[in-house]
Amino acid sequence: MESGRLFFNPSGCSGNMLFLGNLDPVFRGPRSSMLNLEDTSRKRPFFMSSPEDLFDEEYYEEQLPEKKRRLTQEQVDLLEKSFEAENKLEPDRKTQLAKKLGLQPRQVAVWFQNRRARWKTKQLERDYDLLKASYDSLLSDYDAAVKQNERLKSEVVSLTEKLEAKDMTGEPQQKSDSLTADIASGFSPQMGVKAEDHLSSGSTRSAVVDEGSPQLLDSEDSFFENNNCGECIIGGPVDFLQSEEDDGGSDDGRSYFSDVFVTAGEQQEDEQPLEWWVWS
């Protein structure tokens, strides 16, 4: 314990040493307090000591340290409100609150300290959930892209083989040209679908889509943009990130990972598409 700091003492006097009179000077806080003094039956209200009581030495002599008492609901409500307004506590506010609540300023400070710790823990939990959701989403997008990639590769192989076979048979050039034209136009006689849909040859998306396949890639668009990847990382959780803590905490509502999460707009302007992540 720092030299300048006072122990909080339920009775309202300054420090357990004073409170305990000539008890073991090593006495500090709850650990040792419970060792010797647990079985006291002499109790008095924890927060309701009158100023007269607080300076009545006889009173202290006959009293033994109290166990911890929880704050009343009213006290907690007021503290919560205050925390919501501002989660740091300036000295003036601390004194005012303490007066208002009938608590020691030290108690108010401790409450804020603990409250900030609780808020931080919850915020970390939320950030974790958020990151996990983003990761899961990216993973499933990636899996879909890999499958799609495989399918396209095999189609290219198949078409190439067909083309070569036609050339070998020495069929009239016209027919071969026709097949080439078919391929170029995106029509695959074998599969009965427009290859354009798979090969992403145009900048405008075809209305004909292979049933059962995921939305296809556009050559000029990032897969992740098509799949709202930006949103899955960024856009979706923004409200969540900025929302207040469920149980009334406030702070600024910012995520501990706020540096990691960027806005979708920022990403489009400043960053390369995320294709490298999939295709490299």
Added chain:
DNA sequence: TTGTGTTTTATTGCCTCC
């Protein structure tokens, strides 16, 4: 009633800032 897990209150020690 009791054992156990969770929450709340408080202390301690270290660190930073002025």
Added chain:
DNA sequence: GGAGGCAATAAAACACAA
């Protein structure tokens, strides 16, 4: 060097199932 913040921790208070 003192004041205040934070992380780690203790221990009382509380909740709840068996």
